[in-house]
Amino acid sequence: MNEASSYQRLREHLSYLKLDTAAENLSPELDRATKEKLSTTQVLERLLELEVEATRARRQRGRLRYARHPVHKTLADFDFDFQPNLHRKVVAELSTLRFVEEHRNVILLGPPGVGKTHLAIALGVAATEAGYRTYFTSASDLAQTLQAAHLEGLAHLKLRTYTQPSLLVIDELGYLPLDQASANWIFQVVSRRYDRGFSDWGQVFADAVVAGAIVDRLLHDATVLNIRGHSYRMRAHQEPAARRGGPLVVR
Numbered sequence: 001m002n003e004a005s006s007y008q009r010l011r012e013h014l015s016y017l018k019l020d021t022a023a024e025n026l027s028p029e030l031d032r033a034t035k036e037k038l039s040t041t042q043v044l045e046r047l048l049e050l051e052v053e054a055t056r057a058r059r060q061r062g063r064l065r066y067a068r069h070p071v072h073k074t075l076a077d078f079d080f081d082f083q084p085n086l087h088r089k090v091v092a093e094l095s096t097l098r099f100v101e102e103h104r105n106v107i108l109l110g111p112p113g114v115g116k117t118h119l120a121i122a123l124g125v126a127a128t129e130a131g132y133r134t135y136f137t138s139a140s141d142l143a144q145t146l147q148a149a150h151l152e153g154l155a156h157l158k159l160r161t162y163t164q165p166s167l168l169v170i171d172e173l174g175y176l177p178l179d180q181a182s183a184n185w186i187f188q189v190v191s192r193r194y195d196r197g198f199s200d201w202g203q204v205f206a207d208a209v210v211a212g213a214i215v216d217r218l219l220h221d222a223t224v225l226n227i228r229g230h231s232y233r234m235r236a237h238q239e240p241a242a243r244r245g246g247p248l249v250v251r
């Protein structure tokens, strides 16, 4: 077989195997190999590296879409100077994502606007980048979705949405008092993520008991970030000059 038809066959093999990036880069990479006198091993390595990179990027985009973060936020966008009570070291430790591997929880507490959702999304985005399946939801969305699925007899299927991801972010937990049904759904999700089954499910009757059981499981081996600072949304209105020790200008 001559060189030209070998080349054609090789391109077809790559396309058939859906190695599209390698197929597209075959010609330029072979030219480069000739010019730079690369070995066969080097050419193959380089070509497959391009394919691996493209696949990695595609999977990352897929995980990011799947996670359904309401907006894109990163730790790099977070102004730690604005929140001096929040320990950078603790956040830096969380950003290593060891907590995901070690099945530790993270609980973000604080008044509205201090960056709880921002930090939760940023950790979620970091997790997708590291290859973890991540899912973002609000507590009320989770409860409504599971209740609706339950009415169609599909709760057991829908629960997987919340139990399968390596990282589940439940936002706005604790802003509103939960009704009994919502508390039960959150309890189910949290219990299942602990692989605990339903040993004490039958005893769960009162709101207080469910709430206690949820908190109990969540707090078990958790990192708690209690942000006691000011709202970032209101930062223009809170004597910035005074905070920096400069003149306070009153209009």
Ligand code: ADP
Pocket: 073, 077, 078, 079, 080, 082, 083, 110, 111, 112, 113, 114, 115, 116, 117, 118, 119, 232, 233
């Ligand atoms: P919370 O969830 O605590 O109510 P958010 O995370 O929704 O607060 O923050 C409100 C807005 O302010 C968001 O747009 C967020 O990105 C931004 N924000 C809050 N804190 C900071 C910060 N320290 N640095 C940069 N942006 C911040």
Ligand code: MG
Pocket: 116, 117, 118, 171, 172
């Ligand atoms: Mg929030």
